[in-house]
Amino acid sequence: MTSAAEQAADRKVRRAGWLLSAPALFLLIIAASGPLMIILVYSFLTPGKYGNVDWVFSTDAWVGILYSRDIFDGTYKLADAHLSIFWRSVKLSLYTTLFAFVFGFPTAWFIATRSARMRTALLFLITIPFWTNLLVRTFAINQIIRNEGVLNTFLMWLGVIDAPIQIIYTDFAVFMGMTYVYLPLMVLPLFAAFDRFDMRLLEAGYDLYANRWQVLRHIVFPVVKPGVIAGSILVFIPSLGAFVTPRILGGGRNMMIGNFIDLQFGAGRNWPLGAALSVTLLVIVAVALVVYVRFANRDNGHG
Amino acid sequence: MSKSIAVEARAARKNYGTGTHTVRALDKVSVSIKQGEFFTLLGPSGCGKTTLLRLIAGFETPTAGQILLDGQDITADPPNLRPINTVFQSYALFPHLNVAENIGFGLQMMGRPKAEVNQAIEKMLALVQLESLASRKPQQLSGGQQQRVALARALAPQPRVLLLDEPLSALDLKLRKEMQRELKRLQAETGITFIFVTHDQEEALTMSDRVAVMQSGKILQVGAPRQIYNRPVDRFVADFIGETNFLSGRVDAGRATLSSGEVLSADIAGHAGEVTFAVRPEQVSVCAADASDCLAAIIVDTVYFGTDTHCHMRLGDGTEIVARLQNAPSGEIGLARGDAVGLRFEPGALQVLAQ
Numbered sequence: 001m002t003s004a005a006e007q008a009a010d011r012k013v014r015r016a017g018w019l020l021s022a023p024a025l026f027l028l029i030i031a032a033s034g035p036l037m038i039i040l041v042y043s044f045l046t047p048g049k050y051g052n053v054d055w056v057f058s059t060d061a062w063v064g065i066l067y068s069r070d071i072f073d074g075t076y077k078l079a080d081a082h083l084s085i086f087w088r089s090v091k092l093s094l095y096t097t098l099f100a101f102v103f104g105f106p107t108a109w110f111i112a113t114r115s116a117r118m119r120t121a122l123l124f125l126i127t128i129p130f131w132t133n134l135l136v137r138t139f140a141i142n143q144i145i146r147n148e149g150v151l152n153t154f155l156m157w158l159g160v161i162d163a164p165i166q167i168i169y170t171d172f173a174v175f176m177g178m179t180y181v182y183l184p185l186m187v188l189p190l191f192a193a194f195d196r197f198d199m200r201l202l203e204a205g206y207d208l209y210a211n212r213w214q215v216l217r218h219i220v221f222p223v224v225k226p227g228v229i230a231g232s233i234l235v236f237i238p239s240l241g242a243f244v245t246p247r248i249l250g251g252g253r254n255m256m257i258g259n260f261i262d263l264q265f266g267a268g269r270n271w272p273l274g275a276a277l278s279v280t281l282l283v284i285v286a287v288a289l290v291v292y293v294r295f296a297n298r299d300n301g302h303g
Numbered sequence: 304m305s306k307s308i309a310v311e312a313r314a315a316r317k318n319y320g321t322g323t324h325t326v327r328a329l330d331k332v333s334v335s336i337k338q339g340e341f342f343t344l345l346g347p348s349g350c351g352k353t354t355l356l357r358l359i360a361g362f363e364t365p366t367a368g369q370i371l372l373d374g375q376d377i378t379a380d381p382p383n384l385r386p387i388n389t390v391f392q393s394y395a396l397f398p399h400l401n402v403a404e405n406i407g408f409g410l411q412m413m414g415r416p417k418a419e420v421n422q423a424i425e426k427m428l429a430l431v432q433l434e435s436l437a438s439r440k441p442q443q444l445s446g447g448q449q450q451r452v453a454l455a456r457a458l459a460p461q462p463r464v465l466l467l468d469e470p471l472s473a474l475d476l477k478l479r480k481e482m483q484r485e486l487k488r489l490q491a492e493t494g495i496t497f498i499f500v501t502h503d504q505e506e507a508l509t510m511s512d513r514v515a516v517m518q519s520g521k522i523l524q525v526g527a528p529r530q531i532y533n534r535p536v537d538r539f540v541a542d543f544i545g546e547t548n549f550l551s552g553r554v555d556a557g558r559a560t561l562s563s564g565e566v567l568s569a570d571i572a573g574h575a576g577e578v579t580f581a582v583r584p585e586q587v588s589v590c591a592a593d594a595s596d597c598l599a600a601i602i603v604d605t606v607y608f609g610t611d612t613h614c615h616m617r618l619g620d621g622t623e624i625v626a627r628l629q630n631a632p633s634g635e636i637g638l639a640r641g642d643a644v645g646l647r648f649e650p651g652a653l654q655v656l657a658q
Contacts, residue, residue, distance in 0.1 A: 203362055204395035206382040208409035209460065218412070222399040 036282075043275035051269040061272035065280055082260075089256040090284070092171060092246075093239035096178040097186075100235045101228065103179070104186035108227075111187070112194035123191065126184050134181065138248045141177050142168060145249075169251035177249040178239050185238070186231040193227025229296050236292075237285055257281050308374070309496040310336040310359055310387075310464055315368035317354050317520075328354040330520040331368065336464075336498060337513075341490050343499045345507040346517035347543070352500045355517075356466050359498065361385050372463060383412070388457035389466040392473070394449045396441035402452050403428065403437040409460035427455040430489065447478045454486075458493060467499045471506065483510055504544045508532060516540045538656050541581045548587065548624045550580040554655065563620040565598055569653040579656045586652030587626035589614060589638065590645040597645025600624065602638055612636050616646055 046056040068079040111122045129137060144150045145167040152164035167173050201223065205215040221228070243258030250256070255263070257277065264274030317329040329351045336342045344352035357363045358370055361382035369378045377385055388409065396405050403424045410420045428434045431451040441449055450470060457465055467486070471479045487510060490497045501507055507514045508528040515525045516539075524536045535541035538549065552561040554574045559567045561580070569580065590597045600616035603623065607630075614626045614636070624646060628636050638644065 198393075198395065198398075200391060200393055200395045201397060203382070204389075204391060204397070205408075205412075206362070207360060207387075207389045208456070209383045209412040210408075211383055211412075214412055218408075219397060219399075223397075225399075 039275045039278050043272050043279055045272050047270045047272055049269075051265070051271065053271050058272065061270070061276040064270075064273050065276055085255050085257060085260050086284075088171065088254065089240055089258075092175050092178065092256065093236050093242075095175050096182060096239045097232050097236045099175070099179045100183050100186040101232065104183055104190055104231060105228075107183075108187045108190035108194055111191050112197070113199075123188075126187050129181075129184065134244055135248075137181065138177060138245050141173075141180065142248055145173060145176075168249060169254065171250070171254055174246045174250040174254055174256070177245040178242055181242075181245055182235040182239060185234040189227045189230040189234065190224065191227075193224035193230075197223055225296065229293065232292070233289065236288065240285060240288075241281060307338045308335045309338040309340070309372070310498065311369075311371040311374075312355065312358065313369040313371065315355065315358055315365045315370060317351075317358060317363060318366045327520050329358070329365070332520070332522055333368075334515055334522055334525060336496060339494050339496055341487070341497045341499065341510060341512045343501060343507040343511035343514045344517060345501055345504060345514050345543075347502055350517040351520040352502075352517050353468060354520075356389075356468055356498065356500050359464070360387055360389050360466050386460075386463045387466060388460060388462040388464075389468060390450075390453045390457045390470045392469045394441075394453040394470075396449055396452055396456070398441055401438050401440055402433060402444070405441065405452055406455045406459050408456060413460060423459050427459045430458070430492070431455045431485075446474055447482065450474065450482060451485075454489065458489065458495070461493075462495060464496045464498060467497060469500055469502070471501075472503075479506075486510065508544070516543060518543075533654075535581065535654065535656070538579055538581070541654065541656060546584050546625065546627075547581045548584065550582070550618075550622055550624075552578060552580055554578050559653075559655065561598075561620075563618065567648070567653055568650065569655050570651070571655055574655045574657065581654040581656055582624075582648050582652050584613065584625045584627035586649040587624060588647050588649065589616075589626055589628065590647050592643045592645050594645045594647075597647050600644055600646050602640055602642045602644060604640060605636070605638055612638075614638060616644065 042053055043061050044057055044059065045053040046058045046060070048054045063076070064079070065082060066079060067076040068082070069076055107126075111119055111126070114122060142149070146152070147164040147166065147168065149168070151167070152161070155161045156164065197220070201219050202215055205219045210218060240256075241258045242256060243262050246254060246256040246259055247262075250259075261274050261277045261281070264270045264277065268274070312332050312334050314331045314333055315329055316327070316331050319326045319328055332351070332355060334355075344355060346352050354363065358365050361377070361380060361384075365378060369376055371377065372385065372387065397408065400408065406427050407420045407424045410423055415423075424437070428437055431454055433448065433451055433455070436444065436448065441452065444452065450473075453470070470486075471482050474482060483506060486497070486499075499507075499510065508531075511528055513525060513527055514531050516523045516531060518539055524531060524540050526534075531540065532544055535544060535547075541547045541549075550561055552559060552567070553576065554560075554571045555576065557571070559569045559571050559578075559580070561567060567580065592599060598618055600618050602614060603617050604615040606613040606615070609630075611627050611629050614628055616624050616626065618624060626646060628638075630636060
């Protein structure tokens with residue numbers, strides 16, 4: 001049993017704690033939850049004529065995510081276009097994550113196993129693209145892969161192809177662009193994981209009859225798995241919401257959720273649908289995260 | 304115990320770096336290690352003992368020479384194809400696996416059936432007395448426990464040879480003594496050839512069947528601990544193993560004389576000219592200053608060590624000699640700084656070393 005004085009002191013400490021964290025809490029509530037709340041409220045309103053919202057309750061936006069209303073007979077049909085946008089977003093984001101891993105894993109390993117000076121230089125190179133505006137970088141890719149671009153011109157000059165290969169405005173272009181843009185987000189956490197990795201474990205593995213593949217599969221991979229998880233999340237989430245890259249490299253046709261949301265707040269003039277789509281995206285990300293982290297932590301990579 | 308050769312190094316050489324930066328870590332080392340032997344590589348850091356161990360394990364390939372296992376040339380085999388396991392100085396336990404999984408790792412990688420792996424894990428856990436910790440992760444264990452896991456992990460695949468790279472250096476003194484006995488027990492129980500690397504001469508002497516003393520990439524002497532201690536081949540070995548007094552002198556006309564002229568009794572067979580005499584401190588006794596057959600000396604210092612007292616004395620020519628004198632029950636040896644005394648070497652204690 002604690003004395004009254006002790007309880008009072010305890011309360012005082014707790015109150016001081018709340019007071020000290022008040023600025024952070026205030027910011028969190030205003031900056032993080034506030035906008036979310038606005039979006040959530042907007043998703044239940046009616047679109048206004050000039051792109052704003054009318055304060056009339058409606059669930060049309062939510063229905064509109066999956067169904068579109070026939071303008072002639074007023075019946076609801078499954079909105080194939082919306083579903084294919086969702087599907088494309090998830091598919092391209094998964095590919096992006098996978099390929100960022102495929103390219104990022106050896107890259108990070110290479111960097112982590114260099115000398116200290118070389119390492120600093122290589123990490124510097126990895127982070128340099130971050131200094132350049134995303135838009136500029138994406139247009140640079142555009143210049144390379146468009147039909148009259150560097151790549152096609154060069155291949156035609158070589159005589160390898162007769163007509164330009166259609167790369168730009170395809171899903172492949174979007175996926176390639178996003179892999180390029182988000183690769184550093186995979187490399188950096190993987191590098192951090194490899195940096196902590198005790199290289200002597202490799203020798204222990206070889207000593208205990210593991211070949212190179214087994215060492216990678218049973219020792220390296222499970223030990224750096226937290227880095228893989230972090231990198232995958234860092235790549236997957238922004239990929240799913242990306243809109244600059246799909247817009248420039250995918251053209252108008254190969255939309256992703258990001259572009260679709262962008263469209264609703266712009267030319268589409270349907271803010272409630274845009275808000276509902278944003279919330280849906282948030283839910284998809286949250287669910288994907290929970291499933292992924294559960295799955296990744298389920299077993300310890302042993303078997 | 305069969306006396307066949309388990310591991311053999313033939314003129315093994317290892318260089319690191321190239322050009323002017325070449326470091327010769329091992330210089331034409333040849334050594335044969337017998338089946339079932341507890342063999343120790345002893346030397347100061349940088350003497351090449353760990354390099355030799357790594358050549359045997361297969362982590363390094365020799366610049367020249369061969370490594371043989373049971374008469375087969377394994378020089379080109381990678382470590383995972385050699386039935387040789389290592390206990391690492393840092394233990395290198397797999398942090399993502401628990402104790403049992405660590406121990407079973409080798410057998411699992413060899414593709415052994417699960418039942419066999421589990422059986423081996425049980426057996427090994429019992430052998431190193433860690434049954435209760437099977438599901439712990441390495442980072443939840445004490446240093447001594449990690450050491451046992453590392454041992455069990457290396458022994459589980461029943462290797463032909465077990466390599467131990469200064470495995471006890473991270474443990475405190477008491478635990479180290481315990482693990483020394485434990486290692487001896489494990490070696491006796493398993494009959495596996497142990498190759499043990501250490502810089503601790505006491506550890507080498509107490510544990511080994513045979514010891515190889517190394518320096519600057521070369522093996523200076525191979526022999527049983529007794530032989531190494533009592534019959535060191537040169538000044539380095541004599542100095543590195545235990546404490547030794549050195550006196551310079553000559554052997555000629557069948558007589559051993561100190562540079563100061565006194566005649567000594569020593570086994571001088573095979574020696575001639577300038578030599579060094581070596582004598583262990585415990586083989587030196589102090590006598591009266593005027594006693595016959597004694598060298599005159601002055602006591603410079605006495606240091607009390609509990610069981611004995613080290614008595615530092617200076618001869619007429621300035622050579623310092625240490626005698627280790629057993630303490631009387633009173634704890635007094637009755638000698639003090641500045642006393643003029645005589646000192647005498649036990650018969651047969653004097654070693655003659657080539658210059």
